[in-house]
């Protein structure tokens with residue numbers, strides 16, 4: 001029988017490539033062989049003990065579509081914030097939610113938890129998904145602007161042909177928008193899809209490839225890159241903040257002056273002033289795309305817990321927080337322009353991440369399709385609202401440093 005140690009030796013001697021191990025043994029033994037290899041490869045005076053990374057709770061084979069050259073898993077502590085009730089478009093009426101958050105930042109869960117307690121005191125939040133559209137924007141080369149204009153005209157006249165080609169590749173996805181952009185001899189087509197419960201980046205990419213093949217066969221356009229960065233995936237971009245990407249989702253709440261005092265230890269006016277000077281003026285002066293305090297904290301922690309693509313936190317930070325004092329009470333809202341979430345596919349299939357989705361009752365496909373991912377977006381947006389309320393409250397009452405001294409060190 002081939003042991004993990006034998007396989008590690010074969011890789012070290014150059015007989016096998018790192019990624020070929022699974023062809024010679026089961027997935028768990030392959031991860032062990034790589035850990036042995038790393039220990040043997042370490043400098044003599046360094047003890048590379050990977051026993052904790054190697055002590056993971058699921059079968060390595062279940063992670064095969066999520067990782068290559070696997071050696072194990074890192075563990076991030078998961079906490080919960082709640083209870084939270086939300087009047088959402090996709091969430092069941094009257095249900096009490098607890099939001100799983102995976103983070104290593106002490107005080108973060110406490111902060112969101114406090115925000116949730118304020119929202120609960122206020123009778124719960126409202127939340128709605130306003131748009132659902134995953135985008136992919138290939139770039140084509142043409143001879144000159146005359147040809148660019150001709151290609152755009154062809155696209156306008158043949159959207160149904162492009163849509164038909166794209167739709168042949170998926171049972172769930174629907175092409176809902178197709179917008180051309182021209183820059184000299186470059187033509188970009190921004191394809192927008194309703195990807196239902198999938199975050200949809202693989203789905204949109206595969207569908208767009210099929211549409212590009214039709215365009216190339218019918219016009220002079222030459223596909224240069226299937227992603228031309230106008231999508232825009234995993235980079236800060238104004239187009240996502242303006243046009244939206246993935247889910248565009250908003251959440252809001254009204255708190256009385258007494259609730260603000262009791263839960264956030266400050267006044268509506270003080271929170272409004274912090275929001276105006278920090279989130280609005282400060283962000284404008286900084287040239288920021290995100291006019292919020294810590295939306296990315298909640299998006300990142302929820303993404304890690306529920307198996308979303310962590311790099312897309314970049315887009316999840318495209319959020320605007322508004323605060324208004326209304327007749328002495330506090331109105332607060334968070335609108336996230338581009339929240340890329342799914343409840344099927346990608347990392348959502350991993351066992352621990354699936355369990356986190358179960359906490360929220362949104363694992364897998366929704367009925368009708370799309371409703372589970374909408375519900376997840378509404379939950380994350382409301383978690384972000386809770387985080388904003390608590391942090392703005394802490395800043396207004398000069399409690400940020402002391403909170404982190406107490407909880408985060």
Ligand SMILES: CC(C)(COP(=O)([O-])OP(=O)([O-])OC[C@H]1O[C@@H](n2cnc3c(N)ncnc32)[C@H](O)[C@@H]1OP(=O)([O-])[O-])[C@@H](O)C(=O)NCCC(=O)NCCSC(=O)C[C@@](C)(O)CC(=O)[O-]
Nearest residue numbers: 107108109110111113114117293294390391394399400403
């Ligand atoms: C830390 C608190 C919540 C204390 O807040 P507090 O009001 O002093 O504490 P409290 O003991 O009166 O408790 C109030 C509520 O907070 C929650 N709470 C309280 N303690 C815990 C705990 N241990 N575990 C879980 N929940 C906790 C809990 O809901 C509790 O209600 P209760 O259940 O007692 O009725 C508050 O001071 C706070 O939220 N501070 C802000 C901290 C924060 O938001 N940190 C986020 C990260 S900062 C960052 O990364 C981004 C930044 C700041 O750089 C971005 C920027 O530039 O703005």
Ligand SMILES: NC(=O)C1=CN([C@@H]2O[C@H](COP(=O)(O)OP(=O)(O)OC[C@H]3O[C@@H](n4cnc5c(N)ncnc54)[C@H](OP(=O)(O)O)[C@@H]3O)[C@@H](O)[C@H]2O)C=CC1
Nearest residue numbers: 170171172196197198199200201202203309345346365369
């Ligand atoms: N390719 C790329 O350029 C990029 C890929 N990624 C990665 O893409 C992955 C996510 O892509 P994604 O397309 O979401 O996932 P998957 O590639 O895992 O595909 C999910 C598939 O699930 C099927 N499905 C079943 N039930 C449903 C339902 N209710 N709603 C929607 N789809 C359903 C769909 O099949 P069908 O289509 O047949 O209907 C869908 O295509 C992540 O791993 C991410 O890291 C991230 C960024 C870029």
